[in-house]
Amino acid sequence: MTKPLITHLRHVAIAAPDLDRQLAFYRDQWGLTHTDSDTGVHFLAAEGSPEQYVLRLRKADAKRLDLVAFGAARAEDVDALAADLAGRGVQLVHEPRKLDTPGGGYGFRFFDGDGRVVEVSSDVTTRGFRSIDQRESIPVRLSHFVVNSDNPERTVAWYVEYLGFKLSDTLCLGARGDFMWFLRCNDWHHSFAVSRGPHVAVNHISFEMRGVDEYLRGTGRLLRDGIQKVWGPGRHKAGDNTFSYFMDKAGNCVEYTTELETVDWDHHHPSVYDVTTPDHIDQWGTANLMNEFVAKQMHNDPDRGVFVAPPL
Structure with missing residues (x-):
């Protein structure tokens, strides 16, 4: 394809x-x-x-x-x-x-x-960049962006049909059905994802760290600074990436991650992971439980920019 x-x-x-x-x-x-x-x-x-x-x-x-x-x-x-x-x-x-x-x-x-x-x-001019040093706990790159939709099946279909994204994997919540879809535009497991929510909103913005050590050091630094942790540290099944979620100062959820999986564009077959199986939501078992508090933070406030172009 x-x-x-x-x-x-x-x-x-x-x-x-x-x-x-x-x-x-x-x-x-x-x-x-x-x-x-x-x-x-x-x-x-x-x-x-x-x-x-x-x-x-x-x-x-x-x-x-x-x-x-x-x-x-x-x-x-x-x-x-x-x-x-x-x-x-x-x-x-x-x-x-x-x-x-x-x-x-x-x-x-x-x-x-x-x-x-x-x-x-x-044709955007690139910026001078550098290799991140060992134990340097700052983001290497923007990893992925996840949004909420009150009609996520329609949103996923839109990105597949109109922009050519491809489904990598799906999360479900037992008999309650599917609730998150991971989409790729290149060989990264996902650059974009859609989650079921009560309204259109930002779910989270994710930043890739150099490695697991740097990811944990960054997580610890934020915890020591008193930044509100939402969920983590842990390791997802879909995408095989680590996760630590925090709140920014406007109430958006942001993530430190690393080791996001790459997949073969043509031959990767999507799986459905049931997050009622503990290993499917956190392989390590180290994160706090995915509960109503975590869901509330990730649901965020309704996006006031829907069908309203920004001034710049």
């Missing part, structure tokens, strides 16, 4: 009223590098990633997702995807054009089936 025109996850942009506390958290505690600021918008990079930035922060009256951005290999692919989506009735936020964000590039924006803003771009 041909891979999609989308090649990878670039960055996530979020907004909140208390921008100063958000910036301080992601820069001083989470371990991202503040690279640029213009008209009140802040761009943060991961030291091990060639992406100009992996997180964008903006001040807004209400907490919201501004957009999720993916990469494409060529400008021709951006044009082809934009034409295909527009021809099938997808609402574009703007046509393909030169971008004026750090690194420039060429891209367009559109609303997905739930009303999130998605950006696809090519």
Whole structure:
């Protein structure tokens, strides 16, 4: 099966009223590098990633997702995807054009089936990056982005049909049925996932660490700093990645992870993992229980940016 025109996850942009506390958290505690600021918008990079930035922060009256951005290999692919989506009735936020964000590039924006803003771009200038040192507990790259939907089957079908993502695995909750779907656009087990929730919202933003030692050191540092832990540390079955979830200063859930599985694009067969089997939710058995508290934090507040394009 041909891979999609989308090649990878670039960055996530979020907004909140208390921008100063958000910036301080992601820069001083989470371990991202503040690279640029213009008209009140802040761009943060991961030291091990060639992406100009992996997180964008903006001040807004209400907490919201501004957009999720993916990469494409060529400008021709951006044009082809934009034409295909527009021809099938997808609402574009703007046509393909030169971008004026750090690194420039060429891209367009559109609303997905739930009303999130998605950006696809090519030809973005890469940033100088470095190898993360042993025991250095800062993110290497943006790993994946998970959203909530009150109609997740429809959302998953939308990303598969319109953007070419492929299903890697599914989680179910016993007889209550499926509740999370992991989607890939390359050989990583998932760059995007959809979870069943009471409303459209951010579920969590995940950042890859150098290795298990660095992941645990980062987890411990945040615990010592008094950052609210949601769930972890543990190791998932689907994707085989480690997990430690915390709350940022606006009430979004963010994750440290490492060792996310890579799978063969053509030959990986999706499995359904029942999380009522303890090993399927946490192979190590070290995390606190997945309970109503954890679910509430990951359900988040309703996204105020649905079908509303951000100003920048």
